[in-house]
Amino acid sequence: xxxxxxxxxxxxxxxxxxxxxxxxxxxxxxxxxxxxxxxxxxxxxxxxxxxxxxxxxxxxxxxxxxxxxxxxxxxxxxxxxxxxxxxxxxxxxxxxxxxxxxxxxxxxxxxxxxxxxxxxxxxxxxxxxxxxxxxxxxxxxxxxxxxxxxxxxxxxxxxxxxxxxxxxxxxxxxxxxxxxxxxxxxxxxxxxxxxxxxxxxxxxxxxxxxxxxxxxxxxxxxxxxxxxxxxxxxxxxxxxxxxxxxxxxxxxxxxxxxxxxxxxxxxxxxxxxxxxxxxxxxxxxxxxxxxxxxxxxxxxxxxxxxxxxxxxxxxxxxxxxxxxxxxxxxxxxxxxxxxxxxxxxxxxxxxxxxxxxxxxxxxxxxxxxxxxxxxxxxxxxxxxxxxxxxxxxxxxxxxxxxxxxxxxxxxxxxxxxxxxxxxxxxxxxxxxxxxxxxxxxxxxxxxxxxxxxxxxxxxxxxxxxxxxxxxxxxxxxxxxxxxxxxxx
Amino acid sequence: xxxxxxxxxxxxxxxxxxxxxxxxxxxxxxxxxxxxxxxxxxxxxxxxxxxxxxxxxxxxxxxxxxxxxxxxxxxxxxxxxxxxxxxxxxxxxxxxxxxxxxxxxxxxxxxxxxxxxxxxxxxxxxxxxxxxxxxxxxxxxxxxxxxxxxxxxxxxxxxxxxxxxxxxxxxxxxxxxxxxxxxxxxxxxxxxxxxxxxxxxxxxxxxxxxxxxxxxxxxxxxxxxxxxxxxxxxxxxxxxxxxxxxxxxxxxxxxxxxxxxxxxxxxxxxxxxxxxxxxxxxxxxxxxxxxxxxxxxxxxxxxxxxx
Numbered sequence: 001x002x003x004x005x006x007x008x009x010x011x012x013x014x015x016x017x018x019x020x021x022x023x024x025x026x027x028x029x030x031x032x033x034x035x036x037x038x039x040x041x042x043x044x045x046x047x048x049x050x051x052x053x054x055x056x057x058x059x060x061x062x063x064x065x066x067x068x069x070x071x072x073x074x075x076x077x078x079x080x081x082x083x084x085x086x087x088x089x090x091x092x093x094x095x096x097x098x099x100x101x102x103x104x105x106x107x108x109x110x111x112x113x114x115x116x117x118x119x120x121x122x123x124x125x126x127x128x129x130x131x132x133x134x135x136x137x138x139x140x141x142x143x144x145x146x147x148x149x150x151x152x153x154x155x156x157x158x159x160x161x162x163x164x165x166x167x168x169x170x171x172x173x174x175x176x177x178x179x180x181x182x183x184x185x186x187x188x189x190x191x192x193x194x195x196x197x198x199x200x201x202x203x204x205x206x207x208x209x210x211x212x213x214x215x216x217x218x219x220x221x222x223x224x225x226x227x228x229x230x231x232x233x234x235x236x237x238x239x240x241x242x243x244x245x246x247x248x249x250x251x252x253x254x255x256x257x258x259x260x261x262x263x264x265x266x267x268x269x270x271x272x273x274x275x276x277x278x279x280x281x282x283x284x285x286x287x288x289x290x291x292x293x294x295x296x297x298x299x300x301x302x303x304x305x306x307x308x309x310x311x312x313x314x315x316x317x318x319x320x321x322x323x324x325x326x327x328x329x330x331x332x333x334x335x336x337x338x339x340x341x342x343x344x345x346x347x348x349x350x351x352x353x354x355x356x357x358x359x360x361x362x363x364x365x366x367x368x369x370x371x372x373x374x375x376x377x378x379x380x381x382x383x384x385x386x387x388x389x390x391x392x393x394x395x396x397x398x399x400x401x402x403x404x405x406x407x408x409x410x411x412x413x414x415x416x417x418x419x420x421x422x423x424x425x426x427x428x429x430x431x432x433x434x435x436x437x438x439x440x441x442x443x444x445x446x447x448x449x450x451x452x453x454x455x456x457x458x459x460x461x462x463x464x465x466x467x468x469x470x471x472x473x474x475x476x477x478x479x480x481x482x483x484x485x486x487x488x
Numbered sequence: 489x490x491x492x493x494x495x496x497x498x499x500x501x502x503x504x505x506x507x508x509x510x511x512x513x514x515x516x517x518x519x520x521x522x523x524x525x526x527x528x529x530x531x532x533x534x535x536x537x538x539x540x541x542x543x544x545x546x547x548x549x550x551x552x553x554x555x556x557x558x559x560x561x562x563x564x565x566x567x568x569x570x571x572x573x574x575x576x577x578x579x580x581x582x583x584x585x586x587x588x589x590x591x592x593x594x595x596x597x598x599x600x601x602x603x604x605x606x607x608x609x610x611x612x613x614x615x616x617x618x619x620x621x622x623x624x625x626x627x628x629x630x631x632x633x634x635x636x637x638x639x640x641x642x643x644x645x646x647x648x649x650x651x652x653x654x655x656x657x658x659x660x661x662x663x664x665x666x667x668x669x670x671x672x673x674x675x676x677x678x679x680x681x682x683x684x685x686x687x688x689x690x691x692x693x694x695x696x697x698x699x700x701x702x703x704x705x706x707x708x709x710x711x712x713x714x715x716x717x718x719x720x721x722x723x724x725x726x727x728x729x730x731x732x733x734x735x736x737x738x739x740x741x742x743x744x745x746x747x748x749x750x751x752x753x754x755x756x757x758x759x760x761x762x763x764x765x766x767x768x769x770x771x772x773x774x775x776x777x778x779x780x781x782x783x784x785x786x787x788x789x790x791x792x793x794x795x
Contacts, residue, residue, distance in 0.1 A: 093591060095598075147779055149590055150523035154730055155779065158772045161727065169765045290723065294602045301595055409611050416607075420576055448610070458610040461602060468599025473584040476592045 043226060046309055051219050058208045067207040069323050074214035075276045077315035080299045081218075081225055081308060082268030088306035089234065090261035091241030092144055095293060096156035099163035100266040102288030104133050104273025106167060109191040109283045110184075122199040122274075129274050130267045137266025141259040148244075160293065167285040190284035197278040210279045217275060218312075221268055225308060228264075237261055238306075291461060295322070298464045301471060304481020313479060318464070325460045328385030331450045332393070339438060352431060359435040364396040367439065377401050384451050397439075397446055405455075408448025415440050494639060495760045496753070501644050501713060503752020504651035508706035509729025510736065510744035511658065512574075512699030518675040518739035519695050521590075525597035526577055527703055528726015529604035534570040534704025535717045536608065538562040539617050548623040555625050559712075563650070566708045567701040574700025575693055583689075601723075608719035616718045619711040647709045654702060655745055662741060667694060675739065703729075724768065728755070731775040737788020746786060750774070 041049075057070050079101060086094045111118050111125040120128075143155050171187030185191065197204045197213060204213055228234045239247040240257050248254045277283050295318065303314025324330040347353040371378040381399030383390035400407055418437045425433055449459040471478065509531055516524045541562045546552040553561070581600050585593045621643065622630045629646075632639035662668035673681040674691045682688045710725075711717050728751055736747025751771055758770040778785065 087591075091591075093594060143776070143779075146783060150517075150594060151734070151779060151783075153594060154523065154727070154734075155776065158727060158731075158775060161724070162769050162772055165765065165768055290602075294598060297595065297598065305591070412607070412611065420580060423580065454613075455610060458606045461606040462610065465599045465601075465603030465606060469581050469596050469603065472588075472592045472596040472599070473581070476585075476588055 043309070047219065047222055047226070050309075050312065051215065054215050055212070058211050062208070064207050067211050069320070071207065071211045071214050071279060073316055073319045074211070074218050075272055076296065076299055076319050077312045078214070078218050078221060078272040078275075079269060079296045080303065080311040080315045081222060082265045082272065083296055083300050084306065084308065084311045085225065085228075085237075085268070086261050086265040087300065088311070089229065089237040089241065090258060092141075092258060092261060093149065093153040094140075094156045094262070094265065095153050096140060096159035096163070097265065097269060098288050098293045098296065099160045100133050100137055100269035101273040101276075101292070102163060102167065102283075102285075103136055103266075104129050104270030105277035105283045105288070106185060106191070106273075107132060107270070108274035108277045109186075109194050112195040112278075113191055114193055115183075115186065115191045119195055121201075122197050122278075126271065126274055129270050133270025133273075134263040134267035137262040137264075137269075138259050140266075141262030144258045144262065145255050160288075160290070164285055164289055167288070185285070186283075188285060190282055192282040194277055194281045194283070196281075197275065204278075207279075210275070214275055217271060221271070222308060222312070229308065233257070233260065294461070294464055294468070298468055300478075301468065302478050304478030307478070307480045310478055310480035317479075318467075321463075322460050325450075325456060325463065328383075328450045328456070329387040329390060331456070331459075332383075332385065332390055332446070335442070335445050336389075339441075347431075347434075356431060356434055360438055361396070363435050363439055364442075367398060368396055371398050375400075381447070383446065393446070397442055399447060404447045405451065408444055408451065411440060411444045412448055415444050490639070491760070495756045497640050497644060498760075499753035499756030500749065501647055501752070502755055503732075503749040504648050505706045505709050505725070505748075506729050506732045506751050507745045507748025508651060508654065508702045508709075509725060510732035510748050511655075511741065512703045513730050513733040514736075514738050514740065514744040515671075515695050515699045517733070519671065519678070519692060520582070520593075522582065522593050523597065523730070524577075524582075524699075525594070525726070526581075526600035526604060527699070528722035528724075528729065529601050529608075530570050530574055530577070530700045530722070531703040531707045531710075531725055531729075532608060532717075532719065532722030533573055533604065534566040534700075534707030535711045535721065536612060536617075536707075537566040537569040537704065538708035538711050539619060539717050541565045542619060548620040551624075555629075558624075559646070562708050563705055566704040568704075570704025570707070571697040571701035574696040574703075577700075578693060578696040583692075601726075605719055605722070612719060614719065616716050618715045619717065621712045621715065643712055647713055650705070650709070654705060655741075658698070658702070659741060661698075667691070671695060728771055731771055734775060734785055735778045737785025740785070740787045740789075743785055743787035 054070070054074070058067060061067070079098075083094070083097050086092050086097065107129040108125060110116060111120045111128070112122075113119075140156060140159055144152050147155055167185045168188050170185030171183045171189075197210070204210055236247065236252050236257050237260075239250070239252060240254055244254050247257075299314035299318045300311055301314070302318060303310030303312070321334065324334050343353060343356060347356055368379060378398055378400045379394075380401035381404055382401070383394060383399065415437070418433075418440055422430060422433055422437055448455060449462070450456055509527065512527050512530070513524060516522060516527070542548060542551075542558070545558055545561070551558050577600055581596045582593050585596060629643045630641050632641050662671060670681070670686045670691050671694070673684065673686060674688055678688055681691075706725075707717075710721070729748075732747035732751040733744050734747070735750055736743030736745065751774070754774055755767050755771060758767040762770065
């Protein structure tokens with residue numbers, strides 16, 4: 001730490017308080033102006049704008065795919081704001097959260113399908129599901145009385161694992177040997193053929209209808225949470241998060257608050273699960289496993305833990321990006337865009353930026369020429385997808401016509417080492433090393449990560465994992481979250 | 489009775505593996521108070537490195553070098569590779585977050601775990617790989633040696649003995665060497681250790697290296713005895729290794745060994761006598777019970793919380 005100048009004595013003044021003026025007056029320039037404008041919009045107005053904009057989507061398009069992506073995004077947004085109650089407000093790291101989502105989905109499947117011949121309408125099944133899921137959440141929450149932090153995390157993660165094991169093997173359940181066995185969950189095959197969502201006689205049967213259903217659910221839940229955050233309970237949750245001991249000394253029922261947070265989050269997840277399973281018309285144990293958990297966490301953390309609008313923004317950004325990665329052409333655009341944005345934001349001053357970009361272009365053409373001269377097959381590959389930009393990039397990027405996947409595997413490992421090495425070197429050498437590293441990244445992206453459909457599936461999750469690591473190191477508060485106030 | 493003894497052998501073999509994984513969790517937790525979710529995936533990478541070495545030397549049916557040398561090479565490469573991977577993870581994902589709120593490194597650890605799993609999926613495809621070690625030496629390593637009721641194959645003896653050797657070496661290292669002493673001091677109080685002139689960063693790097701190397705050895709052992717290697721194997725093994733660490737008392741090295749043994753035996757017996765699908769749930773029940781009844785674990789010391 002560098003020594004402080006003597007005039008800024010800060011004895012008895014908290015760091016955060018002392019820098020308050022700097023924070024409020026900050027955000028200079030055009031970006032700051034935009035930021036202040038956004039900040040000035042009151043939260044209810046933000047919600048109204050979001051709902052109005054989202055409601056326009058089905059009017060503007062009737063493309064089933066777009067509506068399905070929109071529906072999924074709203075479902076993820078619901079999950080993220082539910083998780084935000086547990087993690088963001090109460091500060092409990094719950095890694096079993098998607099089990100509640102699965103529980104809601106399975107409950108809907110059991111209550112409204114041919115599986116048991118029950119066909120409850122939604123106005124009867126949804127309240128039952130929400131309450132039942134909240135009670136399960138309450139039971140899991142009991143573990144938070146004695147366990148904190150990482151211990152709680154691992155117990156809840158085990159709970160998720162137990163949920164998956166039970167649903168996968170729940171097709172032959174007998175209760176202590178009485179009354180024979182029953183097929184509760186359909187085992188690994190899940191339960192297909194769910195009823196469409198029917199509420200007060202109104203049957204929802206189109207993607208558009210489900211989109212509006214999810215939108216209504218999301219706005220109601222968001223409004224409730226908006227009020228809850230500002231309520232006595234919401235403030236108490238935040239107090240428990242900041243300092244459980246102090247909260248207890250102030251007379252807050254810490255244990256009861258934790259249970260309430262768990263139940264609240266679980267109830268939202270249960271509601272979401274019932275809506276989601278109704279559109280999918282089937283529930284399968286694999287759908288409620290760790291990849292979903294990581295996805296929801298990535299959304300919450302990207303948006304900013306503890307921020308309601310952040311959770312929604314995170315869900316939109318992450319889900320749309322993941323959808324984009326399904327298509328090689330769009331994935332290529334995303335990659336180029338991400339590289340460009342990162343360079344513009346991080347490489348200063350601008351002559352250096354120009355040098356890096358110029359070096360990148362020159363380096364690519366040089367490499368391409370060398371490879372074309374020594375190993376002609378090395379540049380003859382066909383780009384996946386192959387739109388205009390994909391073909392344009394062909395004269396810059398090496399693309400072997402055969403054994404590209406094997407070369408890509410080695411290049412991937414080398415890329416990881418190169419990125420690691422990049423963080424170790426300093427000064428001008430870092431800038432110099434940046435150019436080949438980015439070129440290598442482009443090579444790996446083109447030849448391995450988006451080359452095949454199977455690879456794209458792994459790439460989506462690779463990107464999520466990398467996003468979590470980088471985000472934690474670069475901006476732990478996410479896009480809209482405020483950095484947590486820590487007073488020792 | 490024979491069946492029972494057989495399950496004890498199974499349990500001790502499994503327990504050796506879990507104990508080695510648990511040691512890594514325990515050591516890292518002791519020093520950084522960080523739950524390294526990626527530890528199970530380091531073990532998975534170790535198993536794949538062992539597989540790679542085996543393949544390079546011509547596979548199990550017709551290896552190009554003598555079998556003992558082959559096994560030593562597999563262990564050596566896996567331990568070195570996993571150890572370096574652990575150091576890289578620490579440097580890249582955890583060190584920038586040394587003073588961040590506690591949720592940050594946990595999330596980062598989740599990210600690393602997910603990243604490694606999917607990197608392995610990308611590189612090695614979702615297919616199961618088999619060490620095919622039953623082919624080694626014409627299969628003689630898998631033939632049980634008959635010693636009365638006890639039937640135990642040489643490979644299992646190898647696994648149990650090398651685990652014991654690694655643990656003795658670790659105990660000696662932590663108890664008797666200067667670096668081990670620095671490690672204990674850092675675990676006890678990091679700030680004070682830094683003030684006493686201990687290079688805390690170096691101690692942490694060494695801890696990650698040793699813990700991850702042990703996990704890599706565990707990966708090769710699983711490959712040798714149970715054959716199957718795949719990209720998702722680290723997740724559930726990591727959970728069980730953590731459970732072993734908690735049952736024995738996190739931060740305590742003999743505790744990790746004891747915990748590993750208990751979890752291994754519990755899993756072997758529940759698989760044999762109850763149901764193989766629900767053995768995970770039984771391990772989970774043990775974890776919950778220990779955490780609720782004795783949160784410090786069997787051999788752990790109570791942590792006095794300062795306010």
